[in-house]
Amino acid sequence: MEPYATHDYDVVVIGAGGAGLRAAIEARQAGLRTALVCKSLLGKAHTVMAEGGIAAALGNVWPEDNWRVHFRDTMRGGKLLNNWRMVQLFAQEAPERVLELEEWGAAFDRTPDGLILQRDFGGHRYARLAHVGDRTGLEMIRTLQFRAVHLGVDVFMEVTVQRLLTDAGRVAGAFGYRRGDGGFVLFRAPAVILATGGFGKVWKYTSMSWESTGDGVLLALEAGADLIDMEFVQFHPTGMVWPPSARGILVTEGVRGDGGVLRNREGRRFMFDYIPEFFRAETAETEEEADRWYTDKKHNRRPPELLPRDEVTRAIYYEVKAGRGSPHGGVYLDIASRRPAEYIKARLPSMYHQFKELAGVDITREPMEVYPTCHYAMGGVRVDADSAASTLPGLFAAGEIAGGLHGANRLGGNSLSDLLVFGRRAGLYAAQYVQALRNHPQVALDQVAEAARDLLRPFEGPGGENPYALQAELQETMQELVGIFRTGDELRQALDRIAVLGERLQRVRVEGGREFNPAWHLALDLRAMLRTAEAVTLAALERRESRGGHSRLDYPQADPEWGKVNVVVRLRNGRLELERVPLPPLPDELRAILEERG
Ligand SMILES: Cc1cc2nc3c(=O)[nH]c(=O)nc-3n(C[C@H](O)[C@H](O)[C@H](O)COP(=O)(O)OP(=O)(O)OC[C@H]3O[C@@H](n4cnc5c(N)ncnc54)[C@H](O)[C@@H]3O)c2cc1C
Numbered sequence: 169m170e171p172y173a174t175h176d177y178d179v180v181v182i183g184a185g186g187a188g189l190r191a192a193i194e195a196r197q198a199g200l201r202t203a204l205v206c207k208s209l210l211g212k213a214h215t216v217m218a219e220g221g222i223a224a225a226l227g228n229v230w231p232e233d234n235w236r237v238h239f240r241d242t243m244r245g246g247k248l249l250n251n252w253r254m255v256q257l258f259a260q261e262a263p264e265r266v267l268e269l270e271e272w273g274a275a276f277d278r279t280p281d282g283l284i285l286q287r288d289f290g291g292h293r294y295a296r297l298a299h300v301g302d303r304t305g306l307e308m309i310r311t312l313q314f315r316a317v318h319l320g321v322d323v324f325m326e327v328t329v330q331r332l333l334t335d336a337g338r339v340a341g342a343f344g345y346r347r348g349d350g351g352f353v354l355f356r357a358p359a360v361i362l363a364t365g366g367f368g369k370v371w372k373y374t375s376m377s378w379e380s381t382g383d384g385v386l387l388a389l390e391a392g393a394d395l396i397d398m399e400f401v402q403f404h405p406t407g408m409v410w411p412p413s414a415r416g417i418l419v420t421e422g423v424r425g426d427g428g429v430l431r432n433r434e435g436r437r438f439m440f441d442y443i444p445e446f447f448r449a450e451t452a453e454t455e456e457e458a459d460r461w462y463t464d465k466k467h468n469r470r471p472p473e474l475l476p477r478d479e480v481t482r483a484i485y486y487e488v489k490a491g492r493g494s495p496h497g498g499v500y501l502d503i504a505s506r507r508p509a510e511y512i513k514a515r516l517p518s519m520y521h522q523f524k525e526l527a528g529v530d531i532t533r534e535p536m537e538v539y540p541t542c543h544y545a546m547g548g549v550r551v552d553a554d555s556a557a558s559t560l561p562g563l564f565a566a567g568e569i570a571g572g573l574h575g576a577n578r579l580g581g582n583s584l585s586d587l588l589v590f591g592r593r594a595g596l597y598a599a600q601y602v603q604a605l606r607n608h609p610q611v612a613l614d615q616v617a618e619a620a621r622d623l624l625r626p627f628e629g630p631g632g633e634n635p636y637a638l639q640a641e642l643q644e645t646m647q648e649l650v651g652i653f654r655t656g657d658e659l660r661q662a663l664d665r666i667a668v669l670g671e672r673l674q675r676v677r678v679e680g681g682r683e684f685n686p687a688w689h690l691a692l693d694l695r696a697m698l699r700t701a702e703a704v705t706l707a708a709l710e711r712r713e714s715r716g717g718h719s720r721l722d723y724p725q726a727d728p729e730w731g732k733v734n735v736v737v738r739l740r741n742g743r744l745e746l747e748r749v750p751l752p753p754l755p756d757e758l759r760a761i762l763e764e765r766g
Pocket residue numbers: 182183184185186187188205206207208212213214215216217218219220221222223304305327328329330344363364365366375376377379380383384418544566567568569580581582583584585587
């Protein structure tokens with residue numbers, strides 16, 4: 169068989185975004201030999217792109233804020249489909265995790281009296297997002313990565329993990345390849361933490377980075393772990409629409425948090441026409457009240473532009489469909505007429521440069537054109553709320569690849585605090601799991617040989633298919649048939665097309681050698697992309713209602729019966745199976761929080 173390098177660790181973390189770094193720090197602090205593996209360079213993970221901030225009820229700007237309000241906002245934003253225990257831990261622990269990040273060197277923006285400044289975002293009752301201008305992800309990654317390297321975490325960059333290895337139903341390690349020279353790598357470890365991020369690259373227009381191909385979804389499924397909530401995909405309301413090369417790039421919600429408003433081609437602030445009953449009591453009815461809210465949150469209600477993302481996304485879709493869109497098929501996002509140029513440049517420096525350089529638009533003078541873009545996966549690996557353990561012993565998951573916390577829709581800013589809270593928990597509980605083991609799992613050589621053979625298959629296909637063409641067809645399919653709005657017929661069509669693409673993938677033959685060969689890498693990524701697409705589409709077909717990031721034109725209402733279950737997806741005998749699993753019952757004391765005034 170092909171030669172491979174072998175490394176022995178107690179804990180292997182796959183993914184070096186915020187979740188992976190935080191998990192690795194915790195496992196290493198517990199004294200365990202810890203490896204951090206990532207398919208890009210350290211410091212380049214998708215998290216580095218995060219802009220607006222980290223949601224945590226620090227109460228620095230609004231002392232009225234506390235974990236209970238954050239709990240309520242997150243549950244309501246998720247349309248009550250969230251795992252309540254995850255939300256509780258998350259809301260309670262997020263402030264501690266942000267303060268810890270500050271202790272480790274993160275230089276947050278400040279209030280006049282020197283506290284961490286917090287900004288407004290959709291769905292949050294109070295200004296809650298700790299931030300560093302609109303480059304919060306960069307600061308977060310910088311801080312975590314210094315700490316991880318300082319503690320002695322071993323980092324394996326540009327290594328793509330392709331298979332998890334198991335021994336008698338427990339994790340035993342991971343196998344992958346070096347992107348640079350194509351050499352194979354085996355990690356033997358009794359605990360593996362998946363922190364591989366999301367899967368936006370399955371759609372054509374996305375704000376997500378090239379790494380987001382759903383590798384963690386395939387790794388978990390093939391190892392035998394469950395997924396949850398895969399039907400819920402967040403289309404962020406504001407992505408760039410013009411020029412075509414920039415389409416899908418994110419325009420941070422911070423623009424609206426800092427006073428920006430959405431207008432149609434007639435100049436109307438159309439969000440007032442789309443306030444849903446569920447949020448009516450807590451949303452301003454007039455422009456005057458909405459504008460007063462920025463300075464007086466106690467006596468005014470939130471502007472409708474700051475409704476949760478799923479609501480704003482659907483409103484933009486309807487406006488454009490009704491012919492009231494902007495010249496390039498979006499709507500206008502206007503901060504120029506609402507805030508002074510110096511304020512905009514200081515608060516939103518990246519947005520200013522992004523539009524100036526990519527679109528030739530000066531956002532301090534002109535409105536931006538925006539349209540929804542695929543942005544975030546609410547679903548992912550099904551985990552235990554406290555320990556981040558998956559349903560497969562030894563496998564843990566944290567960050568965007570884990571499901572449950574955000575329910576049907578994530579609030580902005582809640583991902584970065586998710587990474588910190590559950591990254592730490594995954595590292596902690598993985599360490600405890602390893603420390604409690606009586607006998608260690610063994611890696612079976614036949615599994616390694618099989619994984620190596622699978623990795624080389626794209627060099628041996630019969631030919632006639634091109635991985636780039638398959639990728640483009642998959643992305644078109646998902647954009648067209650499994651997008652913001654779905655129907656049963658379209659979802660079934662999508663499944664047929666995905667199946668055909670899967671057959672065609674078997675025929676791909678890549679040319680050239682194993683040294684940095686992007687066609688080979690893509691052919692391997694496509695396995696994950698196709699399985700992810702299939703899991704999302706099957707779960708979307710199963711859920712016959714509309715809720716959060718899942719809107720069915722053929723079932724346009726939320727159905728209380730569907731509000732009681734999550735959809736679980738698992739792989740058995742080579743096929744994806746679905747199960748409806750009841751939500752865990754909500755304790756009375758937490759139910760009382762949900763009933764508090766908004
Ligand atoms: C433009 C933009 C702005 C955003 N702004 C905010 C914000 O302000 N606030 C907020 O809360 N959220 C924000 N988000 C969302 C947030 O950034 C992400 O949800 C979050 O960073 C995901 O972090 P993660 O650690 O789970 O994974 P990622 O940061 O996506 O990292 C995944 C890691 O896994 C590695 N990996 C993947 N597959 C493999 C494999 N097979 N083998 C080895 N390694 C692998 C990658 O190389 C990478 O290191 C934003 C997202 C975007 C796109």
